[in-house]
Amino acid sequence: MSGQPDKITNQAKIVREIRVNPIVPSESVLVATARSMRPKKEETPSPHDSSPHVETCPFCRGNEAMTPSPISQVPEGSDWQVRIVENLYPVLDDDREDPDLAFGLQQTINGYGRHLVVIDHSCHGIRIHEMTKEHITLLLSIYQDRMEKLYHSDNLLRYVLVFKNFGPAAGASISHTHSQIIAMPVVPDNVQAEVRNSAVFYQTVQRCIFCSLIDEALNFETTIYNKESGAIQRRIDVGQFVIERSRRFITIKPFASRFEWEVHILPLKHSPDFLETSPEDLADLASLFRKTMARLNTVLGSAQYNFFFHSLPHGPEYTGSSRSFHWHIEICPRTSIPTGFEMGSGLFVNTICPEDAAERLRNVVLPD
Ligand SMILES: [Zn+2]
Ligand SMILES: [Zn+2]
Ligand SMILES: [Zn+2]
Secondary structure, eight states, X not given: OOSOGGGOOGGGSOOEEEEOOSSOGGGOEEEEOSTTSSOBOOSOOOOOOOOSOOTTOTTSTTOGGGSOOOSEEESSSTXXXXXXXXXXXXXSBSOOSSOXXXXXXXXXXXXXXXXXXXXXXXXXXXXXXXXXXXXXXXXXXXXXXXXXXXXXXXXXXXXXXXXXXXXXXXXXXXOSOEXXXXXXXXXXXXXXXXXXXXXHHHHHHSSOHHHHHHHHHHHOOEEEEOTTTOOEEEEEOTTTTEEEEOSSEEEEOOTTOSSTTOEEEEESSOOSOGGGOOHHHHHHHHHHHHHHHHHHHHHHSSOOEEEEEEOOXXXXXXXXXXXXXXXXXXEEEOOBOOOHHHHHXXXXXXXXXXXXXXXXXXTOOOOO
């Protein structure tokens, strides 16, 4: 063996490799750090509307009459902090009239479901890292409460997806901070694939693949040498993919990240269902979530992003997966535009090596 481990880092060279997503291999990623491979929305700060109140905004306090009547408002009254209303333009709706259809290969599932808007905060332009920890805890508990109610209200609802689009590049059409809850008549394919593939891993090694990923991120360290020349091919350092850690949660950069600044938040202790998270753990999650968003915001100027929760679907066919599936939040900042290659091949191209992105996020110095 020869060579100085410290001299060679993954930063020094161009990476061009397909990284297999261990949970959903069909969602593998091409990491290609050579520049100019794809049109980039460079990391220049996007204009962010930080006004606390906008006269014409339907989600601002005082304009409550501009939205449908609230499904829930916390607290009740005009000083509400979080409000849930029906989406005026739902992608799925409470309409049982149209049956599922099948003509030859043209099969349809009726667009039955619910589409709710959660007005995250009364302040129009506030970003998550600017909210108090207490407010984020409240917001998380409202997500939980609504998911629970939707699952129990109607057994035709098979999956409840909580997500947020922030910024026009992430598909947000109203700039007032808000998230959405869509209850669907089917379990989405990507969630099914995560559930199915993690169950296969569990059957093979009797371990949850997400718990194994966390263990690797926290403990794994190795150096891979070229057999003939003895040169170092790759070093894997402890904590290389860890961004943030709290008592109960961890933010990690996936080894096969689809998006340059994609990060995932997971409970450190195995848990299949977000609804099982205790109020105490929600407070711990709120503080880690806030710090994670602050890191992204510092590195990206003003992050435009999507986040979504993946939790074990409810229903008897999923109870057997409670040991193999591990709930998580995926946060995907939008800094590039998908190309024809990506759409045609299904292979995402990532132009920043995930371990380098992790280092930059980790090195952000946060105020206390
Ligand atoms: Zn507003
Ligand atoms: Zn687990
Ligand atoms: Zn997921």
